[in-house]
Structure formats: C-alpha cells, structure tokens
Amino acid sequence: MIGRHGLALALCLVGGSAQAQQLAFPRSRGAGDDPRTAIAQPETTSQASGGYVSSVEPYLGPLGDPLGLRPVLKERGIEYSLTYIADVHGNPVGGIRQGAAVEDRLNLRLNLDLQRIVGWEGGTIHANAYFIHGTGLSRYYVGNLLTTSVIEALPSTRLYVLWFDQKLMDGKLAIRGGQLAADTEFIVSQTATLFVNSTFGWPAITGLNLPSGGPAYPLATPGIRAKYTPDDKFSLQIGLFDGDPAGANQPGPDPEAQRLNRTGTNFRTHDPALVIAEAAYAYNTDGDPTTLPGTVTLGGWQNFGRFEDLRLDTSGRPLADPTSTGIARSLRGNAGIYAILDQTLYREPGKGEEEGLSAFIRASVSPTRSSLIDYYVDAGLAYKGLIPGRDSDTLGIGVGYAHISANARRADRDVILYTGQVIPVRKAETVIEATYQALVVPGFTVQPDVQYILRPGAGIANPRDPDGRRVKNAAVLGVRATVQY
Numbered sequence: 001m002i003g004r005h006g007l008a009l010a011l012c013l014v015g016g017s018a019q020a021q022q023l024a025f026p027r028s029r030g031a032g033d034d035p036r037t038a039i040a041q042p043e044t045t046s047q048a049s050g051g052y053v054s055s056v057e058p059y060l061g062p063l064g065d066p067l068g069l070r071p072v073l074k075e076r077g078i079e080y081s082l083t084y085i086a087d088v089h090g091n092p093v094g095g096i097r098q099g100a101a102v103e104d105r106l107n108l109r110l111n112l113d114l115q116r117i118v119g120w121e122g123g124t125i126h127a128n129a130y131f132i133h134g135t136g137l138s139r140y141y142v143g144n145l146l147t148t149s150v151i152e153a154l155p156s157t158r159l160y161v162l163w164f165d166q167k168l169m170d171g172k173l174a175i176r177g178g179q180l181a182a183d184t185e186f187i188v189s190q191t192a193t194l195f196v197n198s199t200f201g202w203p204a205i206t207g208l209n210l211p212s213g214g215p216a217y218p219l220a221t222p223g224i225r226a227k228y229t230p231d232d233k234f235s236l237q238i239g240l241f242d243g244d245p246a247g248a249n250q251p252g253p254d255p256e257a258q259r260l261n262r263t264g265t266n267f268r269t270h271d272p273a274l275v276i277a278e279a280a281y282a283y284n285t286d287g288d289p290t291t292l293p294g295t296v297t298l299g300g301w302q303n304f305g306r307f308e309d310l311r312l313d314t315s316g317r318p319l320a321d322p323t324s325t326g327i328a329r330s331l332r333g334n335a336g337i338y339a340i341l342d343q344t345l346y347r348e349p350g351k352g353e354e355e356g357l358s359a360f361i362r363a364s365v366s367p368t369r370s371s372l373i374d375y376y377v378d379a380g381l382a383y384k385g386l387i388p389g390r391d392s393d394t395l396g397i398g399v400g401y402a403h404i405s406a407n408a409r410r411a412d413r414d415v416i417l418y419t420g421q422v423i424p425v426r427k428a429e430t431v432i433e434a435t436y437q438a439l440v441v442p443g444f445t446v447q448p449d450v451q452y453i454l455r456p457g458a459g460i461a462n463p464r465d466p467d468g469r470r471v472k473n474a475a476v477l478g479v480r481a482t483v484q485y
C-alpha cells in the first residue's frame with residue numbers, strides 16, 4: 001500500500017518551482033497560526049493545526065517543475081501543496097489482540113489569494129481534501145480511547161475544509177466562514193504537534209464527549225469563526241459550528257460518524273450549535289535571546305444539543321435495572337473549559353530561533369453529566385537539535401491522561417449490581433509516547449515512535465477473553481514517513 005500511494009504521490013509531483021515555498025505558515029508563526037513561542041516545533045506534522053513549512057521540491061531536480069507552473073501560479077495568487085504520510089504500527093504486547101497496521105494519507109491543500117486574482121483586498125479561499133487508506137491499529141487491535149495515530153480513520157476520499165477568510169481592520173480582525181474544523185485553531189499546543197498519538201492534537205476530552213467527535217479530523221462542519229489580534233501578543237477568537245458533523249448523535253441504525261458522513265460533504269446546518277471561545281497571550285516574542293517565549297491559552301466550549309445520560313433512564317432508574325425503560329434520560333448540553341501553557345525552556349547558544357527545548361501542558365475539565373471524560377491532562381517535552389550535526393531533528397516525550405466520569409463509573413457498578421456479572425469498572429487511560437523525528441531533506445522526515453498504553457479503553461473487559469479480564473496494557477512500536485511538496 002505504501003508503495004502504491006508513494007508512486008501516486010510521485011506522479012502528483014509534476015509541476016513545481018526549484019524553490020521551497022511556505023504555503024501556510026512562515027517560521028514566525030506557529031501551529032494554529034499564532035506567534036511561534038515553542039522553539040521545538042517539528043519540521044513536519046500530521047496535525048491539522050501545524051500547517052505547511054518546507055518542501056522536497058528543490059531536491060527533485062528536473063522532476064520538481066518540468067513545466068515551471070508553480071511560480072507562475074503563485075504569482076497569480078494560486079498556491080497548492082501535497083503532504084503524504086505513511087504509518088506502520090504494531091502492538092507486540094497487550095491490547096485486544098496483537099497485530100500490525102499500515103495506513104496512509106495524502107493531503108491536498110489549495111490557497112487562493114483573492115487580492116492577486118480579482119483585486120479583492122484581504123480575501124482568501126482555502127480548501128483541503130484527504131485521501132485516506134489502511135487499517136487502524138487502535139480500532140482493530142489495541143482497543144484504546146487515545147487513538148494511536150492521528151491519521152487513523154476509515155478509508156475514504158473526503159473534503160476536509162473549504163472556507164473563505166476576510167481580513168479587516170488592517171488585518172487585526174479575520175472573519176472565516178464555510179466548512180471549518182476546530183482542531184486547526186482551537187485547543188492547540190505548538191510543542192505537542194510533534195507527537196503521533198491523536199490525543200496530542202484534538203484532545204480526547206472533546207473527541208469523546210462531543211457528537212461525532214466534534215469538528216475535527218477527519219470531520220469538519222459548517223461554521224463561522226472570528227479572530228481578533230490587536231497586536232503580536234494577544235488574540236481572541238470564537239467559533240460557531242454545527243454541533244454534530246455527521247449526525248451520530250441522532251437515532252439511527254449506524255452510529256459510526258465517518259460512515260454517516262463518508263465524503264465530508266454532508267454540510268449539516270440544522271443541529272444544535274457548538275460554540276468554542278479562546279484567548280491567548282504570547283510573551284517574550286521580541287526576539288531577545290536573553291528571554292524565553294511562551295504562550296498562555298484559556299478557552300471553553302458549549303454544545304447546546306441533547307445528550308443521553310450515561311447511567312439513568314427516562315424514569316430515573318439505572319439503565320442496568322431489569323425494570324428500566326431501556327431509554328436513556330435526555331440531558332441538555334455538554335460544556336468544558338481548558339488551559340494550555342507552551343513554553344520555550346532553553347535555546348541553543350548561537351542557534352537563533354531554531355534549536356532548543358520546549359515544554360507544554362494542557363488541562364481540561366468537563367463536569368456535565370453527559371461527559372464520558374470528566375477531566376483530561378497532557379504534558380510533554382520536545383528538543384530540536386539535541387544531537388550534534390542533526391540540527392533539524394526533534395526528540396520528544398509526552399504523557400496523556402483521560403479520566404472516566406463518575407456517572408460512567410456508576411453505570412459500570414450498576415451492571416455488576418443488577419446482573420451479577422463480574423466486569424471491570426472503567427477508571428482512566430494513560431498513554432506515554434517517545435518519538436524522534438529525523439530530517440532526511442527539508443520536507444521529508446522519518447519518525448520512529450514508541451507508545452505505552454495503560455488500561456486500554458480505560459480498563460474495559462477484553463471481548464476476546466472468555467474470562468472477561470481487562471484488556472492488557474499495550475506497547476506500540478511504529479515508524480512514520482512524511483513527505484511535503
């Protein structure tokens with residue numbers, strides 16, 4: 001599979017200039033298009049917030065741009081890029097069963113600068129489509145909540161985002177509308193973009209609590225976002241999204257969100273709204289080598305839809321009670337708040353803004369009764385240029401922890417009480433990840449990755465174990481290759 005799609009990528013690389021181009025985010029900007037305050041951001045990333053930094057185009061020789069189209073198109077306001085990611089992961093220890101999975105994703109981006117094309121000042125159109133193939137290790141082998149790979153999804157060809165962005169007030173205010181994804185701009189840690197596990201991008205507390213996983217990879221939804229940046233330090237943004245990108249929160253025979261919205265073109269607009277708001281402050285961004293930059297972010301979300309109670313039925317009885325109606329009580333809304341700190345801890349002397357150590361910590365709580373995860377925290381360190389002579393390589397270690405809500409744990413105890421079945425009571429799931437991204441040439445990286453997952457599924461019973469014992473802790477070994485053009 002990797003060979004087939006690698007060939008497809010090579011065929012797509014016809015048409016480019018002999019210069020590496022920065023399509024989305026220059027080096028002065030970080031993940032989420034905020035001021036870059038984490039020195040150890042990786043060269044490439046699979047997370048939607050990370051953007052496009054460098055290209056392999058100059059290293060393709062005559063094949064890079066045989067027709068010379070790319071610089072001509074750019075001059076006219078049309079820019080495109082391709083990113084190909086291939087993952088091979090296996091769990092030799094633990095999980096539901098042992099095995100290996102191969103998955104890959106081709107990402108096509110297109111930017112249209114309306115100022116250059118039609119003279120529309122401050123206007124931009126952006127589109128992003130995915131071509132996803134392969135088998136998910138978490139879905140079929142490990143059974144964990146914190147998905148092993150951020151690119152894991154059901155095979156599909158789908159539209160991700162398609163939006164129009166208008167800048168006003170000399171660029172201080174940006175209004176964006178169309179098919180949007182919240183994970184490109186909200187709840188983003190710059191340092192965490194290095195990691196492979198999906199929870200370091202769109203965290204598990206939103207991915208598991210919100211309908212269809214919320215507006216995040218691989219599903220986006222119609223919405224509008226306003227972002228105000230009065231200076232290079234402070235930003236305030238608010239997004240209004242359709243609250244269910246696929247309709248998985250509606251009654252039906254198939255609750256699988258990705259199957260309900262197979263191509264990303266459902267464009268749902270009739271569901272109750274999801275609102276996300278966030279304020280961020282970046283400090284020490286003046287380039288003074290004696291100071292260390294960082295960003296503090298505070299935010300929250302509110303989904304105004306109806307949710308099912310995890311424990312009680314419409315009459316207030318436990319759902320596990322044989323006399324229960326079997327219909328979960330309806331609850332209104334799901335909400336949460338979060339905080340993020342991204343901090344550069346050390347700069348390599350004489351290396352400017354490119355080498356050093358960064359750290360991050362994110363924490364979130366969602367106390368509503370419909371939440372499967374009531375609190376979540378992750379943290380990590382990343383060092384760029386640690387090994388002499390490997391200035392663009394990045395080494396990182398991260399930890400993510402998702403805690404099961406009291407309401408869900410009581411539901412597990414109800415099953416034991418009313419049925420007499422001896423089942424595990426879920427508590428929490430933890431992932432520890434160590435990864436090393438090695439730069440082959442700008443735009444091409446290889447990334448060995450190791451993860452250890454404690455209590456997969458938060459401690460659920462293994463469906464393949466006749467004795468109903470918990471899923472065993474899993475060790476995951478893998479490697480990722482990323483090519484950007």
